Amino acid sequence: MSHKRIVSVLLCYFLLAQSVLGGLEIVRSNGVSVTGTDGIRYVETNGVTVTGTDGYLAYVSNGISITDSNGVPITGIDGVTVSGADGVTHTSTSGVTVTGADGVSVTGADGVTISGTDGVFLTAPDNTVYEVDYILMQNPSGVTVTETDGVTISGTDGILFNGPDGVSVTGTDGVTVSGTDGVTVSGADGIQGFGPSGLVFELVSPAGVTVSGVDGVSVTGADGVSVTGADTIEVFGPAEVPGGTGFQSLDPEFALLLNQLSDDSNVNAVITFHQYPTAADILQLQTIGILGGTKFEVLPIVIVTATKAQLLAVSQLQSVRSIYGNRTIEFNSDPYFDETLVQKVAPDTDLIVHNSGIPVTGNGTTVAVLDTGVNSLHPDLSGKVIQNVELVDTQSVPGTYLPPTPVEDVPNTDLVSGHGTFVAGIIAGNGQSSGGTYDGVAKGSKILGLSAGELNLTHVLAGFDYVLKNRKTYNVRVVNCSFSADTVYDAHDPVNIATKMLTENGVSVVFSAGNKGDGNGTLNPYAHAPWVVSVGSTNERANMSWFSSRGAFGKTGPTIVAPGESIISLRASPSMTGILGVPGADTTRLNASELPFYTTANGTSFSAPQVAGAIALMLEANGSLTPAQVKDILQRSATPNSASFAHESGAGMLNTYGATLEAAFENRRLGVFRSILGQNPxxxxxxxxxxxxxxxxxxxxxxxxxxxxxxxxxxxxxxxxxxxxxxxxxxxxxxxxxxxxxxxxxxxxxxxxxxxxxxxxxxxxxxxxxxxxxxxxxxxxxxxxxxxxxxxxxxGNVHDIGKLSSAQMRAVKSALLNYSMFTKSGNFYPGSEVSRLEFANSLVRGGHAQQYLASMPQFTDVLTASERLAVESVQNHRQGPFIEDATAGSQFRPRESITRLIASIALVRAAGLEDQTTGILLPAKVADRYSIPRQYWGHVAVALRMGLLDRRGKVFDPDGALNRVELAEALSSLNE
Incomplete structure (x- = not known):
């Protein structure tokens, strides 16, 4: 039994000491029943996932426990262990861990990295044997691994258990295999082997290779994984558990309410069916005594007013999937968007040529904004709102089940809050009131305004239903959802069911991560669904916002992050002051002529629409992209945030420019370095x-x-x-x-x-x-x-860092932890010289240069995809090329050591401090200052002052080679 499982038993022991009113037991497939025991007990309702300690403690403190089919309490974050499970299927889970497998087969992977503590040996098709530290393979069609100790598979679409010791997985983000005997690879586009000094060999489209001496294998973007001979199989993370028949879940918050009610008390409820309700289903509800309600037009959901006794009877119906209460939902191109590179999309000549001579601005795509409403009369939304809908739930008269009655063509549906208008402006505002300064991310796109008023659950569902019904009429390809709920993730929650249906119908759904702060497991429960794109918040310098909700450490997190502090967008009306404006920020960032039209705000609510707008740009560049492909590109193209962890920032900062380029040009694939991130000990x-x-x-x-x-x-x-x-x-x-x-x-x-x-x-x-x-x-x-x-x-064992100072040790461990640097054959080699290519790679993996890949190689000696990505990213930074002595069209000299002078210039630019370098003299204590070209004195001075580099004794040593421990310290300083 795991430590956390023991903890949950302890907590449930304390729970039994509580005194609560009555009791409810919710059993999967059997429905809800009243018990004589205190508290609320969930039995085998494995669609419910309690994410993080916060959520679990909230459960037990409110008298709720979750157990498996044997009555054993579980937390939901530890996972479900399956043994001897013939034909059990889990879909859309976060991951699988398998131990003691005989073999692993992987198909359709994006990249494979193979490493070994004492080196690995590759046998090429011509029987040449190469010995290297690690091997990188691009787009292999098949990988077979034998005799593994352990397998971890993350971000899966579906898992099928084949008997007691086998598992098949589809649509994974990543696979890590440890303790293997051998690896066979076929159909790779290219294979590169790396040693302590860099590239050892490169094979182009080899027919097949075998590798021995392997300790670990890391695979990214695999289409399918098959594992045989496993001792144990553990599934973790949020799962969409397909039902078929039988009751699956009761809203925990609603359960607390029902537990306090008498049997004849009336309450509003949302009933979700496994399939769209038939006339027979409606007749069953009426037979129970629920004579009328609202039946959505596409969603398999009805909304009713019923007694507690009637709802308990409804839970026994085999066609009913879940019952939820009508909860209240929470709310959670500006220069501050510069980190996303959105400003580089419209003028890019490659994109303009690809788009028939027209800049890419989101034209042809409609983004639905499900929010407080939209004021389409705002000058910056003139001609942008293709339809503006007031969502109304009239609760059909008794004896009938009728659909919602939305009111269309309402000019202004955002009369109170202004939240939705602000969101719409971030996506598609034309900037008319600011001379184009504050236009939207995708100003060519259209907005479908959906006013959910006070944002209760029934209105939100009515909005999703409207999109499902009218998506083709208005060409809706994206829905922005800048709201959350104070509950837990449940696959059977009607919101999650609705977003899954939208995704299956080609509509990307974007959720804000929430503003619950930096605790473990505070992420918006709707953002947990693996099919949605969830967005956290940073400031304009890409540092995590204190309020941005986090996932569970090592388990879940947002998809990506985007700026969400002091954001400027539309003021719904001149009279709306103090509702959205950040104190002081309105007058600090806006002039008098702009104040009537714009305001400022903080929140993940305003990070999400930047991603929705980015998706609109991607879809104009390539309208055939599916929601899964959109999410994949967003994650791979994102700029890593090395100062935070994945449960906080996901894949990193939104890279609108890079994502749009890859959407348009499949061969300009980003994120190939992510396949080697698992090799550090x-x-x-x-x-x-x-x-x-x-x-x-x-x-x-x-x-x-x-x-x-x-x-x-x-x-x-x-x-x-x-x-x-x-x-x-x-x-x-x-x-x-x-x-x-x-x-x-x-x-x-x-x-x-x-x-x-x-x-x-x-x-x-x-x-x-x-x-x-x-x-x-x-x-x-x-x-x-x-x-x-x-x-x-x-x-793990890093053999050669024991004699480093404590500061150096911290820097090295930080670099290894965030993958900006790697070990080699169990050593860090702190005194080894850093090559220009290694330096570029470290800056890209560390998130100090946004990813970019040109249409053609920019340097005559940098030709492979992985090397081009690193070099072209640092040389196309918005502050100018990082490597000062390399000019496009000539040689980059990737294998040469980078000098301390060239490194200092690059580090200052990576830190965004170029504007501080003018007019600065080097202090006299730098004894060799006159050996440094005068035009770079400012760069060296800033690098020394900011701790990016230190002197070597009394000299700076500009022509000396940067070593690896100096690079680790520089990267650590960049993250502070």
Whole structure:
């Protein structure tokens, strides 16, 4: 039993001590029943996923437990282990872990990386044997691996278990295989082998090769994976569990409400069927006593007013999939968009030629904005809103089940909030009121405005239903959803069912990640669905926003991120002030003539529409792209965010320019380096070090110790308590009893509303203390549930870094952890010279240069796809070429060592500090300053001042070669 499984048993033990009213039991395929036991128990409802400690603690503190078919409590984040499971199918899960497999076969992969601690040996078709550190293969048609110790498969579309020891997987993002005996590869476009000094060999379209001495294999973008002879198979992450028949899920928040109601109390409910409801299904509802309601035109959903007893009867119907309450949904080209390179799309000559001489602006694509509404009368939306709809749910009269009655052609549906108009302006505004300064990402696209008013669930579903019905009429290819809900992920949630249907019908769905902050597992539950594109927020310099919701460490996260702070877009009407405007930002960023038309705002709500607009550009460039292909390109083209983790920033910063280029030109494929990111000897492990459930009295503190080990990268303390009047705070003290973290937000009633969390980044080892207390010492006795999580980076054997200073050691480990640098044959080689190609690769993998690939090779000695991607990305940066002494059309000299002078110029430009280099003199303490060309004194001075490079004794040594530990320190400084 895993540590987290033990923790969940402990928490459920504490749960049993609670006193709650009545009890409900929700059993998959059997429906909902009233029990004599306290609490709410979910049994084998495996569509529900509790993501992260926050969500789980909210469950137990509200009297909810989740168990498997044997009654064993599970958290949902540990996964479901399957053994001897003939014919069991899971679709759209996040991943699979397989141990002790005899063999692995992979088809249709984008890239394969093979590595070995003591070197790997490749036998070419002509029987030549090459010994290298690792091998990179591009687009192999088939890969076979024998006698593996372990297999991890991530981002899958579907999993089919074939008997007790086999599994087939389709549509994976990545495959990692460890402890293999041998690898056979066929049909690759190209194979490259790398040693300590760089490229050792390159084979173009070899007929087939075999590799031995292999420790690990990493595969990206595989179409299919087949595993045989496995000892165990574990599935983790959100799953879409296809039903067929039988009840699958009850909204947990709704379950809390039902548990408090008498049998004859009326309540609004959303009933989802497995298929579109037939006349027989409607007759069954009427026989139960639910005579009328709203039946959507495409979605398999009806909305009714019914009693608790009637809904319990409905849950017994085999055609019913889930029952949900009518919850309230939350809300979660400007120069600040520069990090996404959107400004480079329209003037790009290759795209203009490809697009029949017309700049790519999103023309021909409609983006549906499901939000508070849209003011189509705003000058910047003139002619942009193809239809503006007021969504109305009239709750059909008794005796009938009629569809919703949306009101079309409403000029202004955004009379109160302005949120939806702001979103629409980010996507398609024409910038008329600012002389084009603040136009949208895809100003050639059209907007379908869908006003959900107060954003309750029934109106949101009515919006999805409208799009499904009218998508062809208005050519809707994207839906922007800048809203979230305070609940957990459930595959049977009607919103997730609707977004899956939209995706299956060729419509990309974009969700904001949410604004719940940086705790573990705060991601918008609708953003968890693997078929949607979810977007977190950064500031204009690509640093993560404090408010942007995160996924569960090592499990889930947003798809990508985009700027979401102090964003400028449309003010719905001149009288709307203080609703969206960031204090001070309106007058700071806008002049008097612009203020009546524009305002500023923060939130992932305004990161998401940038991605929706980017998708519109991609679809104009290539209208045949499917939602899955769109998401794949967005992820591969994204700029890595090396200062954060994947559960925070996903694949990285939106690269609108790169994504649009690849959409138009399939051969300009980005992200090939992602296939080698798994080769470093580092693993991140998150454990729950303690869990508790105790009574807290006013005036007292509930204190738990936190043991922080070496190599800890994060520690988080979470507490949660049931809905009531008490407001609690949380603080963490370091080993010297100093306050290092505190959280005391005003809590509001919601399923997951009563909670506090404190996070520490890179804490020093030692014994810390976490204390919970009543705010102001005021309140009543309160049962509190909590857990403490610690994440640490576990580094394998890196043999030659033991003598480095502590600062150098931190820099090296940081570079290995974020994949900007790699080990070679178990060594880091800190004193080895850095080649110009390695330097370029590190900047791209570290996220300091957006990915770019030209139509033709720009340098005569850089011709392979992987090398071109690194070199052409750093040489086409918006601040100018990084490598000062390389000119397009000539040689780049990729194998030569990069000098400290050329590196300093590049690092300053990568840091965005070029404008600080003018008029600066080198200090006299740089003894060899006169050996540095005068025009670069400013670059060297800034590099020294910012800690990007240090002197070597009294000299800078401009012509000396940069070494690997100096590069690691420079990359660390760039991330600060």
């Amino acid at each position: 580092v693993n991140v492990e998150t454990t729950t070090t303690s869990a508790f459930g105790q009574i807290l009295s006013p005036g007292f503190e509930l204190t738990e110790q936190i043991q922080i080990p070496q190599d800890a990268i994060r520690a988080t303390s979470h507490v949660s308590w049931s809905i009531g009047a008490n407001d609690l705070g949380l603080m963490i003290l370091d080993p010297k009893n100093r306050l290092v973290g505190e959280s005391n937000f005003l809590n509001v009633p919601a399923l997951t509303g009563r909670r506090e969390k404190v996070r520490l980044d890179e804490p020093s080892p030692g014994i810390y203390s976490s204390s919970v207390f009543h705010t102001g010492g005021i309140g009543t006795d309160q049962e509190v549930f909590g857990a403490i999580e610690v994440s640490r980076a576990l580094f």
